[in-house]
Amino acid sequence: MSVFIAKRVLTLIATLIGASMVIFLVMEILPGDPALVILGVDASESAVQTLTKELGLDRPPLERYLSWIAGLMQGELGNSYAYKVPVWELVQGALLITLPLAIMSIILSIALALVIGLYAAANHNKAGDVTLMGISQLGISIPNFWLAILLIILFAIELRWLPAGGFPGWEEGVLKCLTALLLPSLALATVVGAILARITRSSVLEVFREDYVRTARAKGLSQRATLWRHVLRNALIPVLTVTGIQFAALLTGTVVVENVFHIPGLGSLVLKAINNRDTIVVENVVLLLATMVIMVNFLVDILYAVIDPRLKAHDI
Incomplete structure:
Protein backbone atom coordinates (compact mmCIF):
# COMPACT_ATOMS: atom_id res chain seq x y z
CA MET A 1 0.00 0.00 0.00
CA SER A 2 2.85 2.40 0.81
CA VAL A 3 4.45 1.80 -2.59
CA PHE A 4 1.11 2.44 -4.27
CA ILE A 5 0.67 5.78 -2.45
CA ALA A 6 4.28 6.82 -3.12
CA LYS A 7 3.85 6.21 -6.85
CA ARG A 8 0.62 8.18 -6.88
CA VAL A 9 2.26 11.11 -5.04
CA LEU A 10 5.10 11.21 -7.58
CA THR A 11 2.55 11.11 -10.40
CA LEU A 12 0.63 13.93 -8.69
CA ILE A 13 3.72 16.14 -8.49
CA ALA A 14 4.75 15.43 -12.09
CA THR A 15 1.24 16.16 -13.33
CA LEU A 16 1.10 19.48 -11.48
CA ILE A 17 4.44 20.54 -12.95
CA GLY A 18 3.32 19.54 -16.44
CA ALA A 19 0.01 21.37 -16.02
CA SER A 20 1.76 24.56 -14.89
CA MET A 21 4.06 24.46 -17.93
CA VAL A 22 1.19 23.93 -20.37
CA ILE A 23 -0.87 26.73 -18.81
CA PHE A 24 2.04 29.17 -18.94
CA LEU A 25 2.92 28.29 -22.56
CA VAL A 26 -0.70 28.64 -23.69
CA MET A 27 -0.94 32.09 -22.11
CA GLU A 28 2.33 33.05 -23.81
CA ILE A 29 1.11 32.26 -27.31
CA LEU A 30 -2.30 33.90 -26.92
CA PRO A 31 -2.58 37.18 -28.85
CA GLY A 32 -2.95 40.49 -27.08
CA ASP A 33 -0.76 42.71 -24.93
CA PRO A 34 -1.96 43.09 -21.31
CA ALA A 35 -0.42 46.55 -21.05
CA LEU A 36 -2.18 47.69 -24.25
CA VAL A 37 -5.50 46.26 -23.03
CA ILE A 38 -5.18 48.08 -19.71
CA LEU A 39 -4.17 51.43 -21.21
CA GLY A 40 -6.35 51.26 -24.30
CA VAL A 41 -5.59 51.28 -28.01
CA ASP A 42 -4.93 55.04 -27.99
CA ALA A 43 -2.09 54.78 -25.45
CA SER A 44 1.34 55.96 -26.51
CA GLU A 45 4.07 53.42 -27.20
CA SER A 46 6.21 54.80 -24.37
CA ALA A 47 3.34 54.39 -21.87
CA VAL A 48 2.77 50.82 -23.01
CA GLN A 49 6.49 50.02 -22.69
CA THR A 50 6.59 51.59 -19.20
CA LEU A 51 3.62 49.55 -18.00
CA THR A 52 5.02 46.39 -19.60
CA LYS A 53 8.23 46.86 -17.64
CA GLU A 54 6.28 47.67 -14.47
CA LEU A 55 4.31 44.43 -14.81
CA GLY A 56 7.49 42.46 -15.43
CA LEU A 57 6.34 41.31 -18.86
CA ASP A 58 9.57 42.42 -20.51
CA ARG A 59 11.51 39.62 -18.82
CA PRO A 60 12.31 36.35 -20.64
CA PRO A 61 9.50 33.75 -20.49
CA LEU A 62 11.59 31.19 -18.58
CA GLU A 63 12.45 33.76 -15.92
CA ARG A 64 8.80 34.72 -15.53
CA TYR A 65 7.74 31.07 -15.33
CA LEU A 66 10.29 30.26 -12.64
CA SER A 67 9.34 33.42 -10.76
CA TRP A 68 5.67 32.41 -10.92
CA ILE A 69 6.40 28.89 -9.62
CA ALA A 70 8.64 30.26 -6.85
CA GLY A 71 5.83 32.61 -5.81
CA LEU A 72 3.32 29.76 -5.77
CA MET A 73 5.57 27.70 -3.51
CA GLN A 74 5.67 30.64 -1.09
CA GLY A 75 1.93 31.25 -1.32
CA GLU A 76 2.38 34.44 -3.36
CA LEU A 77 0.19 34.62 -6.46
CA GLY A 78 1.16 38.11 -7.54
CA ASN A 79 -1.04 41.11 -8.25
CA SER A 80 -3.81 41.39 -10.82
CA TYR A 81 -2.87 43.56 -13.81
CA ALA A 82 -6.41 44.88 -14.22
CA TYR A 83 -7.62 45.25 -10.62
CA LYS A 84 -4.28 46.15 -8.97
CA VAL A 85 -5.01 43.88 -6.01
CA PRO A 86 -3.42 40.58 -4.90
Whole structure:
Protein backbone atom coordinates (compact mmCIF):
# COMPACT_ATOMS: atom_id res chain seq x y z
CA MET A 1 0.00 0.00 0.00
CA SER A 2 2.85 2.40 0.81
CA VAL A 3 4.45 1.80 -2.59
CA PHE A 4 1.11 2.44 -4.27
CA ILE A 5 0.67 5.78 -2.45
CA ALA A 6 4.28 6.82 -3.12
CA LYS A 7 3.85 6.21 -6.85
CA ARG A 8 0.62 8.18 -6.88
CA VAL A 9 2.26 11.11 -5.04
CA LEU A 10 5.10 11.21 -7.58
CA THR A 11 2.55 11.11 -10.40
CA LEU A 12 0.63 13.93 -8.69
CA ILE A 13 3.72 16.14 -8.49
CA ALA A 14 4.75 15.43 -12.09
CA THR A 15 1.24 16.16 -13.33
CA LEU A 16 1.10 19.48 -11.48
CA ILE A 17 4.44 20.54 -12.95
CA GLY A 18 3.32 19.54 -16.44
CA ALA A 19 0.01 21.37 -16.02
CA SER A 20 1.76 24.56 -14.89
CA MET A 21 4.06 24.46 -17.93
CA VAL A 22 1.19 23.93 -20.37
CA ILE A 23 -0.87 26.73 -18.81
CA PHE A 24 2.04 29.17 -18.94
CA LEU A 25 2.92 28.29 -22.56
CA VAL A 26 -0.70 28.64 -23.69
CA MET A 27 -0.94 32.09 -22.11
CA GLU A 28 2.33 33.05 -23.81
CA ILE A 29 1.11 32.26 -27.31
CA LEU A 30 -2.30 33.90 -26.92
CA PRO A 31 -2.58 37.18 -28.85
CA GLY A 32 -2.95 40.49 -27.08
CA ASP A 33 -0.76 42.71 -24.93
CA PRO A 34 -1.96 43.09 -21.31
CA ALA A 35 -0.42 46.55 -21.05
CA LEU A 36 -2.18 47.69 -24.25
CA VAL A 37 -5.50 46.26 -23.03
CA ILE A 38 -5.18 48.08 -19.71
CA LEU A 39 -4.17 51.43 -21.21
CA GLY A 40 -6.35 51.26 -24.30
CA VAL A 41 -5.59 51.28 -28.01
CA ASP A 42 -4.93 55.04 -27.99
CA ALA A 43 -2.09 54.78 -25.45
CA SER A 44 1.34 55.96 -26.51
CA GLU A 45 4.07 53.42 -27.20
CA SER A 46 6.21 54.80 -24.37
CA ALA A 47 3.34 54.39 -21.87
CA VAL A 48 2.77 50.82 -23.01
CA GLN A 49 6.49 50.02 -22.69
CA THR A 50 6.59 51.59 -19.20
CA LEU A 51 3.62 49.55 -18.00
CA THR A 52 5.02 46.39 -19.60
CA LYS A 53 8.23 46.86 -17.64
CA GLU A 54 6.28 47.67 -14.47
CA LEU A 55 4.31 44.43 -14.81
CA GLY A 56 7.49 42.46 -15.43
CA LEU A 57 6.34 41.31 -18.86
CA ASP A 58 9.57 42.42 -20.51
CA ARG A 59 11.51 39.62 -18.82
CA PRO A 60 12.31 36.35 -20.64
CA PRO A 61 9.50 33.75 -20.49
CA LEU A 62 11.59 31.19 -18.58
CA GLU A 63 12.45 33.76 -15.92
CA ARG A 64 8.80 34.72 -15.53
CA TYR A 65 7.74 31.07 -15.33
CA LEU A 66 10.29 30.26 -12.64
CA SER A 67 9.34 33.42 -10.76
CA TRP A 68 5.67 32.41 -10.92
CA ILE A 69 6.40 28.89 -9.62
CA ALA A 70 8.64 30.26 -6.85
CA GLY A 71 5.83 32.61 -5.81
CA LEU A 72 3.32 29.76 -5.77
CA MET A 73 5.57 27.70 -3.51
CA GLN A 74 5.67 30.64 -1.09
CA GLY A 75 1.93 31.25 -1.32
CA GLU A 76 2.38 34.44 -3.36
CA LEU A 77 0.19 34.62 -6.46
CA GLY A 78 1.16 38.11 -7.54
CA ASN A 79 -1.04 41.11 -8.25
CA SER A 80 -3.81 41.39 -10.82
CA TYR A 81 -2.87 43.56 -13.81
CA ALA A 82 -6.41 44.88 -14.22
CA TYR A 83 -7.62 45.25 -10.62
CA LYS A 84 -4.28 46.15 -8.97
CA VAL A 85 -5.01 43.88 -6.01
CA PRO A 86 -3.42 40.58 -4.90
CA VAL A 87 -4.67 37.69 -7.02
CA TRP A 88 -5.31 35.65 -3.88
CA GLU A 89 -7.97 38.14 -2.75
CA LEU A 90 -9.84 37.67 -6.02
CA VAL A 91 -9.40 33.89 -6.00
CA GLN A 92 -10.37 33.51 -2.34
CA GLY A 93 -13.70 35.30 -2.77
CA ALA A 94 -14.54 33.33 -5.93
CA LEU A 95 -13.38 30.01 -4.46
CA LEU A 96 -15.75 30.39 -1.51
CA ILE A 97 -18.57 30.28 -4.05
CA THR A 98 -17.31 27.78 -6.64
CA LEU A 99 -16.15 25.17 -4.13
CA PRO A 100 -19.54 24.83 -2.36
CA LEU A 101 -21.18 24.79 -5.81
CA ALA A 102 -18.88 21.97 -6.97
CA ILE A 103 -19.41 20.00 -3.74
CA MET A 104 -23.20 20.35 -3.96
CA SER A 105 -23.08 19.29 -7.62
CA ILE A 106 -20.97 16.18 -7.05
CA ILE A 107 -23.10 15.13 -4.05
CA LEU A 108 -26.26 15.49 -6.15
CA SER A 109 -24.59 13.61 -9.02
CA ILE A 110 -23.60 10.66 -6.83
CA ALA A 111 -27.01 10.58 -5.15
CA LEU A 112 -28.79 10.55 -8.52
CA ALA A 113 -26.39 7.92 -9.87
CA LEU A 114 -26.82 5.52 -6.95
CA VAL A 115 -30.60 5.80 -6.79
CA ILE A 116 -31.14 5.49 -10.55
CA GLY A 117 -28.32 3.01 -11.22
CA LEU A 118 -29.18 0.61 -8.40
CA TYR A 119 -32.89 0.69 -9.13
CA ALA A 120 -32.31 0.09 -12.84
CA ALA A 121 -29.92 -2.80 -12.15
CA ALA A 122 -32.31 -4.39 -9.67
CA ASN A 123 -35.09 -4.18 -12.29
CA HIS A 124 -32.99 -5.17 -15.29
CA ASN A 125 -34.90 -5.15 -18.61
CA LYS A 126 -38.13 -4.16 -16.88
CA ALA A 127 -40.14 -1.01 -17.57
CA GLY A 128 -38.43 0.97 -14.80
CA ASP A 129 -34.98 0.08 -16.11
CA VAL A 130 -35.79 1.03 -19.70
CA THR A 131 -37.49 4.28 -18.66
CA LEU A 132 -34.68 5.42 -16.36
CA MET A 133 -31.97 4.59 -18.90
CA GLY A 134 -33.87 6.55 -21.52
CA ILE A 135 -34.10 9.54 -19.18
CA SER A 136 -30.40 9.25 -18.33
CA GLN A 137 -29.51 9.22 -22.03
CA LEU A 138 -31.54 12.40 -22.42
CA GLY A 139 -29.70 13.88 -19.44
CA ILE A 140 -26.33 13.15 -21.03
CA SER A 141 -27.42 14.82 -24.28
CA ILE A 142 -28.62 18.11 -22.76
CA PRO A 143 -25.95 20.88 -22.52
CA ASN A 144 -25.78 22.13 -18.95
CA PHE A 145 -26.10 25.79 -19.98
CA TRP A 146 -29.36 25.04 -21.84
CA LEU A 147 -30.65 23.02 -18.91
CA ALA A 148 -29.74 25.96 -16.67
CA ILE A 149 -31.96 28.23 -18.76
CA LEU A 150 -34.82 25.72 -18.59
CA LEU A 151 -34.47 25.47 -14.81
CA ILE A 152 -34.58 29.26 -14.51
CA ILE A 153 -37.75 29.41 -16.62
CA LEU A 154 -39.47 26.64 -14.63
CA PHE A 155 -38.41 27.18 -11.02
CA ALA A 156 -37.62 30.91 -10.99
CA ILE A 157 -40.02 32.48 -13.50
CA GLU A 158 -43.02 30.13 -13.63
CA LEU A 159 -43.09 28.58 -10.15
CA ARG A 160 -41.06 31.28 -8.37
CA TRP A 161 -39.65 28.77 -5.92
CA LEU A 162 -35.99 29.66 -6.32
CA PRO A 163 -33.98 32.75 -7.33
CA ALA A 164 -33.10 33.13 -11.01
CA GLY A 165 -29.49 34.05 -10.33
CA GLY A 166 -27.05 36.10 -8.34
CA PHE A 167 -25.38 35.33 -5.05
CA PRO A 168 -26.34 37.14 -1.84
CA GLY A 169 -23.04 36.62 0.00
CA TRP A 170 -22.31 34.32 2.92
CA GLU A 171 -22.91 37.14 5.38
CA GLU A 172 -26.61 36.98 4.41
CA GLY A 173 -26.90 33.44 5.78
CA VAL A 174 -25.88 29.93 4.76
CA LEU A 175 -29.42 28.79 3.89
CA LYS A 176 -30.01 31.74 1.57
CA CYS A 177 -26.69 31.14 -0.20
CA LEU A 178 -27.25 27.40 -0.61
CA THR A 179 -30.69 28.15 -2.01
CA ALA A 180 -29.08 30.44 -4.60
CA LEU A 181 -26.68 27.64 -5.55
CA LEU A 182 -29.34 24.94 -5.82
CA LEU A 183 -30.37 25.52 -9.44
CA PRO A 184 -26.78 25.90 -10.71
CA SER A 185 -25.74 22.72 -8.90
CA LEU A 186 -28.71 20.85 -10.35
CA ALA A 187 -27.81 22.04 -13.86
CA LEU A 188 -24.26 20.77 -13.36
CA ALA A 189 -25.24 17.54 -11.62
CA THR A 190 -27.76 16.34 -14.19
CA VAL A 191 -25.26 15.48 -16.93
CA VAL A 192 -22.67 14.00 -14.56
CA GLY A 193 -25.33 12.12 -12.60
CA ALA A 194 -26.78 10.64 -15.80
CA ILE A 195 -23.34 9.36 -16.86
CA LEU A 196 -22.62 7.91 -13.43
CA ALA A 197 -26.07 6.29 -13.29
CA ARG A 198 -25.37 4.32 -16.46
CA ILE A 199 -21.92 3.33 -15.17
CA THR A 200 -23.44 2.26 -11.83
CA ARG A 201 -26.07 0.13 -13.55
CA SER A 202 -23.52 -1.58 -15.81
CA SER A 203 -21.11 -2.18 -12.94
CA VAL A 204 -23.78 -3.64 -10.65
CA LEU A 205 -25.05 -5.95 -13.39
CA GLU A 206 -21.51 -7.14 -14.09
CA VAL A 207 -20.86 -7.93 -10.43
CA PHE A 208 -24.24 -9.70 -10.19
CA ARG A 209 -22.91 -12.23 -12.72
CA GLU A 210 -19.90 -13.16 -10.56
CA ASP A 211 -19.71 -16.68 -9.09
CA TYR A 212 -19.64 -15.56 -5.46
CA VAL A 213 -22.85 -13.59 -5.98
CA ARG A 214 -24.61 -16.57 -7.53
CA THR A 215 -23.39 -18.67 -4.60
CA ALA A 216 -24.82 -16.17 -2.11
CA ARG A 217 -28.17 -16.23 -3.92
CA ALA A 218 -28.11 -20.05 -4.03
CA LYS A 219 -27.68 -20.12 -0.25
CA GLY A 220 -30.95 -18.23 0.11
CA LEU A 221 -29.73 -14.66 0.49
CA SER A 222 -32.28 -12.19 -0.87
CA GLN A 223 -31.48 -9.96 -3.84
CA ARG A 224 -31.52 -6.83 -1.68
CA ALA A 225 -29.20 -8.35 0.93
CA THR A 226 -26.87 -9.63 -1.79
CA LEU A 227 -26.80 -6.18 -3.36
CA TRP A 228 -25.83 -4.37 -0.16
CA ARG A 229 -23.50 -7.00 1.34
CA HIS A 230 -21.63 -8.32 -1.69
CA VAL A 231 -22.32 -6.34 -4.85
CA LEU A 232 -22.24 -2.65 -4.00
CA ARG A 233 -18.68 -2.42 -2.69
CA ASN A 234 -17.12 -4.05 -5.75
CA ALA A 235 -19.47 -2.27 -8.14
CA LEU A 236 -18.41 1.14 -6.79
CA ILE A 237 -14.80 0.74 -7.98
CA PRO A 238 -15.38 1.80 -11.61
CA VAL A 239 -17.97 4.34 -10.44
CA LEU A 240 -15.33 6.06 -8.28
CA THR A 241 -12.90 6.14 -11.18
CA VAL A 242 -15.43 7.72 -13.53
CA THR A 243 -16.50 10.16 -10.79
CA GLY A 244 -12.95 11.51 -10.63
CA ILE A 245 -12.90 11.95 -14.40
CA GLN A 246 -16.32 13.60 -14.45
CA PHE A 247 -15.29 16.03 -11.72
CA ALA A 248 -13.11 17.72 -14.33
CA ALA A 249 -16.13 18.15 -16.60
CA LEU A 250 -18.11 19.48 -13.67
CA LEU A 251 -15.49 22.12 -12.88
CA THR A 252 -15.24 23.25 -16.48
CA GLY A 253 -19.03 23.39 -16.57
CA THR A 254 -19.02 25.92 -13.74
CA VAL A 255 -17.35 28.44 -16.08
CA VAL A 256 -20.49 28.53 -18.26
CA VAL A 257 -23.16 27.88 -15.63
CA GLU A 258 -21.86 30.55 -13.26
CA ASN A 259 -22.20 33.11 -16.04
CA VAL A 260 -25.75 31.95 -16.84
CA PHE A 261 -26.76 32.47 -13.21
CA HIS A 262 -24.53 35.56 -12.73
CA ILE A 263 -22.64 33.92 -9.88
CA PRO A 264 -19.27 35.55 -9.08
CA GLY A 265 -17.26 32.33 -8.81
CA LEU A 266 -14.03 31.14 -10.40
CA GLY A 267 -15.74 30.68 -13.77
CA SER A 268 -16.86 34.30 -13.91
CA LEU A 269 -13.48 35.46 -12.63
CA VAL A 270 -11.50 33.62 -15.29
CA LEU A 271 -13.73 34.87 -18.12
CA LYS A 272 -13.35 38.47 -16.97
CA ALA A 273 -9.60 37.97 -16.66
CA ILE A 274 -9.43 36.60 -20.21
CA ASN A 275 -11.36 39.59 -21.54
CA ASN A 276 -9.01 41.94 -19.66
CA ARG A 277 -5.93 39.95 -20.77
CA ASP A 278 -5.15 39.64 -17.06
CA THR A 279 -2.81 36.69 -17.63
CA ILE A 280 -1.59 36.36 -14.05
CA VAL A 281 -5.18 35.82 -12.85
CA VAL A 282 -5.95 33.37 -15.67
CA GLU A 283 -2.81 31.34 -14.98
CA ASN A 284 -3.49 31.05 -11.27
CA VAL A 285 -7.20 30.28 -11.59
CA VAL A 286 -6.71 27.67 -14.32
CA LEU A 287 -3.87 26.06 -12.35
CA LEU A 288 -6.10 26.02 -9.26
CA LEU A 289 -8.88 24.29 -11.21
CA ALA A 290 -6.37 21.81 -12.64
CA THR A 291 -5.00 21.16 -9.13
CA MET A 292 -8.49 20.47 -7.81
CA VAL A 293 -9.09 17.95 -10.60
CA ILE A 294 -5.70 16.28 -10.06
CA MET A 295 -6.24 16.09 -6.29
CA VAL A 296 -9.69 14.54 -6.73
CA ASN A 297 -8.23 11.90 -9.05
CA PHE A 298 -5.48 11.26 -6.49
CA LEU A 299 -8.07 10.74 -3.75
CA VAL A 300 -10.05 8.46 -6.07
CA ASP A 301 -6.92 6.33 -6.57
CA ILE A 302 -6.48 6.06 -2.79
CA LEU A 303 -10.14 5.15 -2.29
CA TYR A 304 -9.78 2.62 -5.11
CA ALA A 305 -6.98 0.95 -3.13
CA VAL A 306 -9.05 0.99 0.06
CA ILE A 307 -12.08 -0.57 -1.62
CA ASP A 308 -10.20 -3.10 -3.78
CA PRO A 309 -8.20 -5.47 -1.52
CA ARG A 310 -6.18 -6.75 -4.48
CA LEU A 311 -4.22 -3.49 -4.59
CA LYS A 312 -3.32 -3.90 -0.92
CA ALA A 313 -2.28 -7.50 -1.43
CA HIS A 314 0.06 -6.74 -4.31
CA ASP A 315 1.08 -3.30 -2.98
CA ILE A 316 1.04 -1.93 -6.52
